[in-house]
Amino acid sequence: SQQGEEDPQALSIQEGENATMNCSYKTSINNLQWYRQNSGRGLVHLILIRSNEREKHSGRLRVTLDTSKKSSSLLITASRAADTASYFCATDSSSGSARQLTFGSGTQLTVLP
Amino acid sequence: DTAVSQTPKYLVTQMGNDKSIKCEQNLGHDTMYWYKQDSKKFLKIMFSYNNKELIINETVPNRFSPKSPDKAHLNLHINSLELGDSAVYFCASSQHAGGFQETQYFGPGTRLLVL
Numbered sequence: 001s002q003q004g005e006e007d008p009q010a011l012s013i014q015e016g017e018n019a020t021m022n023c024s025y026k027t028s029i030n031n032l033q034w035y036r037q038n039s040g041r042g043l044v045h046l047i048l049i050r051s052n053e054r055e056k057h058s059g060r061l062r063v064t065l066d067t068s069k070k071s072s073s074l075l076i077t078a079s080r081a082a083d084t085a086s087y088f089c090a091t092d093s094s095s096g097s098a099r100q101l102t103f104g105s106g107t108q109l110t111v112l113p
Numbered sequence: 114d115t116a117v118s119q120t121p122k123y124l125v126t127q128m129g130n131d132k133s134i135k136c137e138q139n140l141g142h143d144t145m146y147w148y149k150q151d152s153k154k155f156l157k158i159m160f161s162y163n164n165k166e167l168i169i170n171e172t173v174p175n176r177f178s179p180k181s182p183d184k185a186h187l188n189l190h191i192n193s194l195e196l197g198d199s200a201v202y203f204c205a206s207s208q209h210a211g212g213f214q215e216t217q218y219f220g221p222g223t224r225l226l227v228l
Contacts, residue, residue, distance in 0.1 A: 042219035103156040
């Protein structure tokens, strides 16, 4: 079953604005990861936040995690046209040796120049 | 150099045919995966292999058979293709199966269209 669900499904902003995407999930997790997918390409890992972390930064990216609400957000500051892509959250709820990420259906971000 | 590569990039075929998609990773990773991404961009895991051994096999029709000749390769063979198999198939790899905080590295995808 689908674990992570992103919100909104689509987001369109002007270059320079901030973009916020949210992810909700259902079961307890080991970590939550955000990936980006440019049109026609594979997914690229952006950032991982562990279940005992509340906030993490990487360049213009800021991720928060609220395990009590089972939600995460990805903030992209000072957006650029090159940030246009689909963004997916993926939850790791695995136990044992079988690592498994469960992906949502993504947020399509369009940054207008 | 491409870390995770897939061939072919595009695959158009008739219903009922058998086809294979190849995946190779040069990262020295132990674990490889196959995902299916549907038209709504929902990405679902199909298989996971660790050191050539199957460790995850989601509910996938047995027309799909993964084969791992060595830990750098995980190929996907599909028999008797159906219209519903049309999707983008992604191969991915990660360093270890048992460690936490594992990120996955994805290939560019194979766009399969069954007519």
